[in-house]
Amino acid sequence: SIENGKFKVRVRYGTSSTWGNFGGESFVVDCPARMPNLATYSPTVSTTKSRVAFAAHRVEHFVMKRIRYYQNGDLVQFDPTDRQVYPPQE
Known part of the structure; x- marks a missing residue:
């Protein structure tokens, strides 16, 4: 999503042999957005x-x-x- 000028990505169901399962509602990474929306x-x-x-x-x-x-x-x-x-x- 793009919210308040930031591009946000969420990992919901990550899995790793080292970490096990990870992700969920709180696993969000964001960075400055270079576009106003994700239409393209x-x-x-x-x-x-x-x-x-x-x-x-x-x-x-x-x-x-x-x-x-x-x-x-x-x-x-x-x-x-x-x-x-x-x-x-x-």
Whole structure:
């Protein structure tokens, strides 16, 4: 979502062999938004710009599993396509 000029991303159902399950309502990351809304959002941008920045030798894979599109708090679209982030597709 974009709220008050900030782009917010929530991880709901993350899982890790080290951390176990993580995410939920309070697992939110934000950064300054470069656009007023997400009308032109593409999951390809997220997979292209995402990376494993620390201890990549410990990461087997990083996959975006589900994308949900909300408008005014209502789910308007669901995309269950798996998108591999790491290791990068060749």
